Amino acid sequence: xxxxxxxxxxxxxxxxxxxLEADESFGREQYRALAETLFESIRWQRDRTGNTNKDGxxxxxxxxxxxxxxxxxGDGDIVALxxxxxxxxxRSDVVVIDVQSLExxxxxxxxxxxxYVEWYRNVLANAGx
Numbered sequence: 001x002x003x004x005x006x007x008x009x010x011x012x013x014x015x016x017x018x019x020l021e022a023d024e025s026f027g028r029e030q031y032r033a034l035a036e037t038l039f040e041s042i043r044w045q046r047d048r049t050g051n052t053n054k055d056g057x058x059x060x061x062x063x064x065x066x067x068x069x070x071x072x073x074g075d076g077d078i079v080a081l082x083x084x085x086x087x088x089x090x091r092s093d094v095v096v097i098d099v100q101s102l103e104x105x106x107x108x109x110x111x112x113x114x115x116y117v118e119w120y121r122n123v124l125a126n127a128g129x
Contacts, residue, residue, distance in 0.1 A: 037092070082096065
């Protein structure tokens with residue numbers, strides 16, 4: 001499986017791709033630094049691209065002056081990986097765009113995960129809450 005994504009720093013949170021106003025002061029070095037906060041052990045190449053492996057997904061990273069492109073390949077759970085990236089990116093005022101659908105990737109909060117909700121209910125029940 002292969003999926004491609006683009007990360008863009010925004011000026012104000014967009015509700016859709018058409019509302020996206022990129023922060024043009026955010027450049028290649030900032031996108032590279034962002035990549036290093038999102039992924040561990042990136043191997044940077046002379047051509048300024050990077051690559052890493054995470055949970056069975058090979059990720060090729062392409063920072064530019066306008067965005068950070070992620071090319072994700074492999075048998076791992078790319079959707080889970082991108083959701084984690086989207087959640088972390090959101091905290092840095094960065095949006096993730098799914099290249100295939102040209103839609104924004106909306107990060108899923110752990111609070112929306114049924115397994116987390118069930119675990120939390122058990123914690124409260126055992127604590128007398």
